[in-house]
Amino acid sequence: MAEKKKSGTIVHPHYGCAVAAAYTALGIKDTVAIANCGPGCMYKQFFFISFDNGFQGSIGAGGGNVPSANVGENDIVFGGEKKLDELIKSSLAVMKGDLFVVLTGCSGELIGDNVESIVRRYQEQGFPIVHAETAGFKGTNLTGHEIVIESIINQYVGDYDGEKEQGLINLWFDVPYFNQNWRGDYLEIVRILRASGLKVNVLFGPQNGGVKEWKNIPKAQFNLVLSPWVGLKTAKLLERKYNQPYLHIPEIPIGEEATTAFIRQVVEFAGIKKRKSEAFIKEESQLYYYFLEHFAEFFSEYWFGLPSQFAVVGDSAYTLAYSKFLTSQIGMIPVKQIITDNPPEKYREIITERFHNLAEDVSVEPEFIEDGYLVEKAIKKTDFGTGVPLILGTTWEAEAAREKGALLIEIGPPTTEEVTINKTYIGYRGAFTLLERIYSAAVGGK
16 A cells, blocks of 8 residues: 555645546537636646646637636525526527536535536526536546536437447547647547548547537447546446447557557457458558667667666556556566556556556556655655666656656646647557657756
């Protein structure tokens, strides 16, 4: 078990609270989030999830433009339902959107505002609006993410008993804005799936078609969950509601070996012809090893001055993905893997088992630590040997990295030393972007 401070408080968390799932809603094209929470709540979530996380930016109803009830003392005492009703009415009149998602924060839920009845009146009038109970005390933005998805499916997508479309899949993958590369990651995974002969409902990100994609959810042949645990609750809901099977792949693929295995597993599950996927694998693999051979010349010449031991601090999905790639395909030595997203206890044994098989004869024991203070202590205590360590982490680990003389590559929230526009470290092509980032920092001494 990870060390805990006696106060029970958490310093420097690596996630937002549940109401930050407003950015799940904002990850859907032409969707407006409406926040029933205290003053400043939305702005704090914006800075942590978006601005101070690769400076991702936000358009439309995002950032400082999220309508908020700004629940105050008077509302706590006398109730805030009238104020929320006026906010919804104004938002529907002023904001342009195909879907409106009302998220309730701590204040609204603690005083017992009947948000459901308020929203239902607008639903009965034909407005495309749903409500989600995402009080911060319910968990992280990852918890809120699945609450928002469930609300949209149950209240907006609705029932369906029609035919399923062979080869069409619903993709449940990155949580919008949580990983600063999420948009580039979606582009790469969708590119890979489509090039392999599959059709994809892209539910978030730059290729998302908005609510029409969500209306198509029940028509898919199956759901693909690409994550150790986030998305499984959604997949099980869709299995019950629409009789849709799901394929759970816990490891995000990075590099040729992992990506090729990923494609073959999905294509096999879909039961489609393999000719297109195998032709794509052949083309991408040839390109991959062409570039890898050229990189190998640099690596063999300068290996003695490059980092050989590394640590990863991040959510369970990317800590696993980066650890496996650097260990199994680059030959680096994992010495500290810290998972910060507080996955439910029932999934921790499964996640841990994945770290026991990073590569042949390479097994590590991940630590589950939410508290940034304890993460920092753990990094400072880690023995990285005599070489320059590599730490894939966040801005919170900057001081520990400096003390260790380590290279720090920021890969999770908060990230304040990089600007992210369109970048990915996954799949066939993203693997080289990751290597370029690491070894440019190594030769540059940063």
